[in-house]
Amino acid sequence: MLRSFDDLVRYQARMGEDRFPITDLLFNAQDGALKYLMVDTGGWLDSQQALVAASLVGEMTVDTAEVVLKATPEEFAQAPRWEGEHQPLFPILSNLPPLVVGPFGGTYAPLALAAEIDAETDAEDADRDPRAEAAMKRFETAKSWLGVDIFGRDGALGVLDDLLLDPETGRITHLVIDNGKVLSGKLLVVPYSVLRYRAGGGHLVLDTNAEALGKAPQIDQIDRLERHWHHDVHNYYMIPV
Template sequence: MLMSAKELSGYDVHARDGKIGRVHDLYFDDERLAVRHLVVDTGGWISGRRVLVSPHAVEQLDRDARRLVANLTREQVEKAPGVDTDKPVSRQQEIEHYDYYQYPYYWTGFGLWGSMAYPLAYATPASAAGVAGGYAAEASDGATSDPVQRERLQAERDAADPHLRSAHEVTGYHIEAVDGAIGHLSDLLFEGGSWRIEQLVVDTRNWLPGKHVALDARTLHRVDWGERKLYVNLTREQVKGSPEYAGAPGR
């Protein structure tokens, strides 16, 4: 099931014991192209604070009701480490966030989600229990007895850029094919189980009036954040022949 970043914005977010807030933004990893965090606006519940909710916690996405359910309690969310979502999220902040919830780090291992292809909420019960249980036993506070592992984790803490980008920020970025401009980014489409970004929706209004096309996200090969541009390994002719995007269901 493909979900749209724009569609998800505004969804109500519920914990097991009540509403947390609404989805304000998504943070995605620009290296592996996966949604890593939902930015949830808590409204007046926690003094207007925005919090991060990981796909590890998301148990249900209900398109009809425009809501998602997280395997969390309101108290857990309230006591979670604070993050200023108006600034880039550092790897150290991610580590604190993941350690607090005892999630396995997605940036270690060869899978999209660390040693798994899916976040915990979508993994099989046996594999999820094994990964989460092993993680909790090995690193109750982010530490580990293995010196090699400890050195690697410290290197991760020192990394300046975890490659997290805001979906709101990149919407509107210009997109270049190998032989010229094709339009600007209108939306990101991700798979609702793995949270992997599968397609880039491009507004080609200045070139193909009134048309939006969906491009395979794997064709993205470079991002110039300074110039606010995305580069894809396609020709303009290939883009012209790409499937037209009609919009998310119900929009």
């Protein structure tokens, strides 16, 4: 049974008695191979993401909405930690007046404040986990793909609505596309191998066209994770299951 990314981010990762919210997946864009499961280990004030290697990801259980982690506490503690992107404040606050009156009558200079905060953040960035930094640069995050435009050989095809993951192979196997013409209660699913590349602008390019996509089999949302529809979809695109 396949798992959709939209469902997985509602799951929790379980390690012994501990539970962690799942926030994202890191995968190789070339073949869809899962590389890391990203889980939130911190509170709302100090959110920190642990990158759990795919080899340590175990069973994904629908009934309990859990993903079992095969990591020991020591392995989990040593997993790369990602602290999120640093968004410089200087460009944001540069549109404010040179001096701003605060709620208690005091004044402050937004640009000077932004420069001070950015300098402190840059110092903190020097201590960021280089393993996580390298992984985030090398691999793709599932969240960054959702909602991106999809193009084919003859123009726009729609937007990416979801990704389907096969827990047995540890690979993303299908793209779920919203072309604005899908029947109610149906999904338009394309094998991942139809993907040609992700362009520099962020959009995806498929080896198909609008006419072929419009005639492709649409599957029931209820049955979207079962395998019985694989043959219909893969035969249509002449791709082995």
